[in-house]
Amino acid sequence: MAQYLLRRLLYTFITLVGISVISWVIITQAPGSPIAITLDPKVSPKIVEQMEKNYDLDKPIYQQYFLWLKRLFTGKLYSFKDGRPVLDKIGERIWNTLLLNFVSILIIFSLAIPLGIFSARRQYTFLDNLGTFGAYLGISIPGFWLAYLLILGTVKLFGYPVLGMRSFVTEDLTSLEIVMDRLWHLMLPSIILAIGGIAALSRYTRSSMLEVIRQDYVRTAKAKGLPEETVYYKHALRNALLPIVTLFGFLIPGLIGGSIIMETVFAWPGIGRLAYQAVLARDYPVVMTINTISAVLVLIGNFIADMLYAIVDPRIRYQ
Amino acid sequence: MDSQTKTFWKYFKRSRLAVGGLLMILLIFLVAGSASLIAPYDPGKTNVSLKLKPPSFQHFLGTDQLGRDVFSRMLYGSRISLSVGFVAVAISIFIGILVGAVAGYYGRWVDSVLMRFVDIMLCFPTFFLILTVIALLGPSIFNIMLVIGITSWMGTSRFVRAEFLSLRERDFVQAARALGMKDRRIIFRHILPNGLAPVFVTATLDVATAILVEAGLSFLGFGVQPPAPSWGNILTEGRTYIFDAWWLTLFPGFAILMTVLSFNLLGEGLRDALDPRLRGRR
Numbered sequence: 333m334a335q336y337l338l339r340r341l342l343y344t345f346i347t348l349v350g351i352s353v354i355s356w357v358i359i360t361q362a363p364g365s366p367i368a369i370t371l372d373p374k375v376s377p378k379i380v381e382q383m384e385k386n387y388d389l390d391k392p393i394y395q396q397y398f399l400w401l402k403r404l405f406t407g408k409l410y411s412f413k414d415g416r417p418v419l420d421k422i423g424e425r426i427w428n429t430l431l432l433n434f435v436s437i438l439i440i441f442s443l444a445i446p447l448g449i450f451s452a453r454r455q456y457t458f459l460d461n462l463g464t465f466g467a468y469l470g471i472s473i474p475g476f477w478l479a480y481l482l483i484l485g486t487v488k489l490f491g492y493p494v495l496g497m498r499s500f501v502t503e504d505l506t507s508l509e510i511v512m513d514r515l516w517h518l519m520l521p522s523i524i525l526a527i528g529g530i531a532a533l534s535r536y537t538r539s540s541m542l543e544v545i546r547q548d549y550v551r552t553a554k555a556k557g558l559p560e561e562t563v564y565y566k567h568a569l570r571n572a573l574l575p576i577v578t579l580f581g582f583l584i585p586g587l588i589g590g591s592i593i594m595e596t597v598f599a600w601p602g603i604g605r606l607a608y609q610a611v612l613a614r615d616y617p618v619v620m621t622i623n624t625i626s627a628v629l630v631l632i633g634n635f636i637a638d639m640l641y642a643i644v645d646p647r648i649r650y651q
Numbered sequence: 652m653d654s655q656t657k658t659f660w661k662y663f664k665r666s667r668l669a670v671g672g673l674l675m676i677l678l679i680f681l682v683a684g685s686a687s688l689i690a691p692y693d694p695g696k697t698n699v700s701l702k703l704k705p706p707s708f709q710h711f712l713g714t715d716q717l718g719r720d721v722f723s724r725m726l727y728g729s730r731i732s733l734s735v736g737f738v739a740v741a742i743s744i745f746i747g748i749l750v751g752a753v754a755g756y757y758g759r760w761v762d763s764v765l766m767r768f769v770d771i772m773l774c775f776p777t778f779f780l781i782l783t784v785i786a787l788l789g790p791s792i793f794n795i796m797l798v799i800g801i802t803s804w805m806g807t808s809r810f811v812r813a814e815f816l817s818l819r820e821r822d823f824v825q826a827a828r829a830l831g832m833k834d835r836r837i838i839f840r841h842i843l844p845n846g847l848a849p850v851f852v853t854a855t856l857d858v859a860t861a862i863l864v865e866a867g868l869s870f871l872g873f874g875v876q877p878p879a880p881s882w883g884n885i886l887t888e889g890r891t892y893i894f895d896a897w898w899l900t901l902f903p904g905f906a907i908l909m910t911v912l913s914f915n916l917l918g919e920g921l922r923d924a925l926d927p928r929l930r931g932r933r
Contacts, residue, residue: 346767347767347770347771347774350767350768350771351771351774351775354771354775355775355780358780358783358784358787359783359787464668465668468668468912468915468916468919469908469912471859471915472859472863472908472911472912472915473908473911474863474866474867474870474904474907474908474911475867476867476870476886476904477886477900477903477904477905477907477908478904480886480890480893480900480904481900481901481904483893484893484894484897484900487894582773585773585774585775585776585777586776588776588779589776589777589778589779590778592778592779592782592871593778593867593870593871596871604779607779607782608782608871611782611783611786611873612786612872614786619783619786622779623775623779623780623783626775626776626779627774627775627776630774630775630776631774634774
């Protein structure tokens with residue numbers, strides 16, 4: 333088990349390096365990056381020289397990459413927009429994004445798995461077909477559209493603000509009301525973020541369960557007279573869980589990408605929104621760092637998925 | 652029609668949803684192609700005295716903040732969505748087939764290296780990467796197609812590789828090798844035509860995703876630029892008026908939903924019809 337995890341860790345590290353290199357190459361070498369300014373003939377040569385020194389452009393390419401890495405880790409990378417260190421700006425917001433994504437993942441798993449099992453047990457019935465169609469809707473619906481419709485709906489219905497992490501006048505309220513307010517603001521974006529994941533995961537669970545249900549051991553369990561719940565939720569589910577865990581690894585990039593749109597719609601102060609604003613402002617250090625950090629989050633998610641996989645599948649542990 | 656096609660249709664017709672999806676797509680194609688004939692108004696013609704009118708007999712889907720007819724804009728927007736979807740996917744299956752075929756055919760270290768590369772690409776939060784690259788290169792429609800294409804080939808490559816790994820051991824490939832045929836020819840003229848089935852499935856599903864991505868990009872302002880109409884940017888422009896002009900939000904989003912849904916249904920239908928394991932179940 334330890335050997336397996338060590339191998340995965342090494343592999344994760346290599347992937348991380350690969351990602352940072354690719355991101356860096358794309359962003360610094362593409363047309364339209366800061367270097368483009370130096371091509372403007374009206375800019376005097378002295379200024380061009382100064383800019384080149386500032387951006388380390390006078391050094392060979394691989395050195396530029398390492399210098400960037402060094403700056404990143406020592407917190408010396410500064411934003412173009414307001415000169416603040418990039419890591420500070422990200423540090424302020426990353427927990428908000430993580431909170432949102434974490435709640436979404438909880439919602440996804442707690443809804444999708446029971447839905448999938450429910451569908452599998454009633455294969456080909458009306459409810460199953462309804463669930464299947466619902467899943468198709470879930471993966472086809474544009475998130476920002478659903479978000480606006482729901483915002484319209486809830487505001488007209490409840491008359492309470494929905495955007496942002498909290499409402500404005502929260503100082504005078506009791507702490508219970510503050511917590512409830514936070515939860516209220518958290519609800520809508522995390523649910524919408526979760527919809528695509530619920531749809532995909534429930535379909536996956538359903539097909540995985542369908543395969544498992546046909547197995548002999550399930551038939552034995554039923555023949556033994558075990559209660560239905562035990563048969564499905566204890567024995568069948570354990571074996572159906574394997575492919576679901578791998579899906580966990582694919583869910584994370586989707587959530588992080590989806591964060592950008594959701595955070596923008598709901599004015600949620602997270603790194604998705606920060607990234608969007610940075611892209612608008614052509615703030616390359618911030619964009620690069622967020623890119624890399626998102627990839628790191630994805631890799632962490634994959635690694636967790638690998639660990640879960642080792643826990644769920646005993647065959648892996650003894651490899 | 653040869654018997655393979657006939658069998659395929661027989662299984663495909665079993666799913667009403669899949670057939671529905673196909674019909675829906677044909678309808679959308681028809682609409683997009685005949686946009687210039689059907690559109691009652693010029694999509695770019697502004698008339699500020701008519702601004703923000705709700706749906707009526709004269710303007711089926713209402714007017715936007717500049718007085719342009721939403722229905723006509725949506726008709727022309729369908730062209731953008733469909734063309735972005737198809738071209739982007741064409742690019743992605745081109746790359747995917749190339750990578751998958753080479754990895755699956757040559758195997759061993761080539762396979763390992765290529766699959767590691769695929770894994771790395773899969774770790775990128777693609778939407779964010781696309782956003783960044785578009786911001787760098789500029790939001791022209793070709794850039795959008797290109798970037799979506801470059802970030803969605805991974806699924807296809809995995810399937811193609813799987814097909815190649817199994818087909819590589821077959822007799823007709825051994826025979827071709829024994830005849831001294833060049834690798835490239837074996838790959839493209841002999842193995843690939845037999846391994847193409849899953850590519851149809853991934854291609855269709857990828858079109859659905861591509862349309863969603865294009866809508867999202869347009870929504871964020873990095874897709875098709877105004878005044879050119881795209882479903883995504885009609886929605887964005889309508890954002891400010893959401894409480895008063897709900898039709899600017901409802902209709903474009905619904906159109907996106909329907910289009911993406913029909914491609915997803917078609918893709919799933921294709922998958923079920925082409926998968927030999929599911930035959931003889933019902």
